[in-house]
Amino acid sequence: MPAPGFQLACNDCHVWTLSLEQPSDVLARLQQNLSEDEIRRAKRYRFARQRQQFTLVRGALRQLLGCYLDMASESCRFSLSESNKPALAEAKIDLRFNVAHAGGQAIIAIARGIEIGVDIEARQPLDERQALADMILSPAEKERWQALYEEARTLAFYALWTRKEAVTKAIGLGLLMDFNTLEVSFERDLPARLLGLPAQYGRPQDWTLTELDAPSGHTAALAAPVLGLRVLQRIWHPQGVPHDI
Ligand SMILES: CC(C)(COP(=O)(O)OP(=O)(O)OC[C@H]1O[C@@H](n2cnc3c(N)ncnc32)[C@H](O)[C@@H]1OP(=O)(O)O)[C@@H](O)C(=O)NCCC(=O)NCCS
Structure with missing residues (x-):
């Protein structure tokens, strides 16, 4: 027991x-x-x-x-x-x-x-953020990303990254999976949500995706199907x- x-x-x-x-x-x-x-x-x-x-x-x-x-x-x-x-x-x-x-x-x-x-990621200013974002954003996310103010992009980037990595780790593929096949919320005023993923992994609305309370300077997320x-x-x-x- x-x-x-x-x-x-x-x-x-x-x-x-x-x-x-x-x-x-x-x-x-x-x-x-x-x-x-x-x-x-x-x-x-x-x-x-x-x-x-x-x-x-x-x-x-x-x-x-x-x-x-x-x-x-x-x-x-x-x-x-x-x-x-x-x-x-x-x-x-x-x-x-x-x-x-x-x-x-x-x-x-x-x-x-x-x-x-x-x-979990420790947030740092990212010079190469735009190039990385271009690689991991889905086509639908690119429009939402362009609409963000520059100051909002660091937080948005880490929300995006940790949410996508949590989903790929729940699936079990990690970085072997293309992050741009996933779509997640990343805007500051929206709760974490999975919005799209390849059909073989289920429907996005049937997943849990949560931002975790993380120590100062960190961003963390959890996902489960x-x-x-x-x-x-x-x-x-x-x-x-x-x-x-
Ligand atoms: C999983 C992965 C995304 C972790 O990357 P990371 O940001 O460096 O590390 P994190 O701190 O987030 O996570 C590390 C932990 O994830 C876990 N992990 C390893 N592979 C995993 C996978 N495929 N799916 C989910 N979790 C995994 C392990 O517990 C690991 O910790 P441990 O090695 O101390 O046990 C990355 O290692 C990966 O994509 N691995 C799968 C592909 C792979 O193994 N490639 C190399 C050979 S093909």
Whole structure:
């Protein structure tokens, strides 16, 4: 039986925000949860910061999954899809998860029986924004983009990018999918919505697309191919006690 706070109803998604600046004892403790493969993978990162970030995110993911499944974190086994989306390897376990990190922050989303995708980006002024936007905007979005004031474009760009990446991660293809085949809302005064996607992935109105509360300077989004997913955001704590945002 999972501990209080770690019961997940069918239509719920818990989203954990995690700072990647953690004391070394927390890092050491989370490292103990990792499999030998994961430790080898961590060692392959050239920079210590990347190594630590992978260890923290994977260690925290294992700790959370262990709480939801009421099992030892180190017993969780993962498999990879053809396009590298990680999942729990046991077919009879219906928990799904997705993670993303950027700029010293990470998000870990966990749901039951529903494929989810998340993305977080640290906003920066983008000189090449117009060129990137041209690549990822659908024809219908280009007109709406042209109508934006210059000052609105940085925020709009990150809303656009994170929403599209969250959808492609829910589908499981990530950057292998052309972002310009998707259409999303990105205007500041409109809620996040999926407006168009290739027919094989369902109808846009049957998807949930949500802007997440992100740490300062970040933009984050979550997507799932189901209508009305209830998203509950929490801050991750090394002791694993839920702390609602
Ligand atoms: C998924 C992807 C968009 C993530 O890009 P990113 O912005 O650098 O990283 P994020 O922080 O948003 O997400 C990273 C996490 O996404 C997850 N992920 C990896 N591949 C994924 C996929 N195909 N779909 C959904 N999630 C994926 C992983 O958990 C990964 O973290 P981990 O490696 O520490 O476990 C990108 O790696 C991608 O497109 N991968 C699929 C294609 C691929 O693997 N190409 C290389 C070989 S063909």
